[in-house]
Amino acid sequence: MLERLRVYVMDNGGQWTHREWRVLRDLNVQCEIKSNESSVDEIRDADGLVLSGGAPSIAYESFRLGNTSSYLEDLNIPILGICAGAQFMGMYYGSKVAPAEHPEFGRVEISVSDEDSLLKGVPKKFFAWESHNDEIKELPPEFALLASSETCKVQAMANRDAKRYALQFHPEVEHTQFGQKIFKNFLELCVP
Helix, strand or coil: CHHHCEEEEEECCCCCHHHHHHHHHHCCCEEEEEECCCCHHHHCCCCEEEECCCCCCHHHHHHHHCCHHHHHHHCCCCEEEECHHHHHHHHHCCCCEEEEEEEEEEEEEEEECCCCCCCCCCCCEEEEEEEEEEEECCCCCCCEEEEECCCCCCCEEEECCCCEEEECCECCCCCCCCHHHHHHHHHHHHCC
8 A cells, every 4th residue: 555655755955865765665655855946746746745854944044945835835645844844844834943942962752742643653752863953932823742852842743634744853763763653654644
């Protein structure tokens, strides 16, 4: 079933974009990395999108995420934002994104508050890899909080009705526990 899915990873300049692609490829989906300057028409055949992490400070350089706002506006498919992709999603839907009081780099313990379908089957506490200076300061309207860490309230959030999911941490990195499981959960949400 998953092998019929087509998922695009939208490249926001992140150091681990290829890892996101590799995890998805290893889960046997049709996957391709695309520029965030791609038009909506160029990616309209996707069953799901991953908005990769990236170097831009979303608080100050959100314009570097190309056509990401068009993807969020015009595509009625599941979209997963990771790190900078998550922050852009938060800002787009009405949250404040700003420099973190305690930037997170390296291993951080994540506490799951709502399994939702994205974190289904993941323990209530696990370790994930972080690399961020900015963070989502509060939940956007109509989003549910899925997970937090000691120093970052919004580690994972979802708007199930809009099919929008976001992770501050990096599930594609081998240091993140259950990362492949989280990607598989996202792919299951992409099945038509």
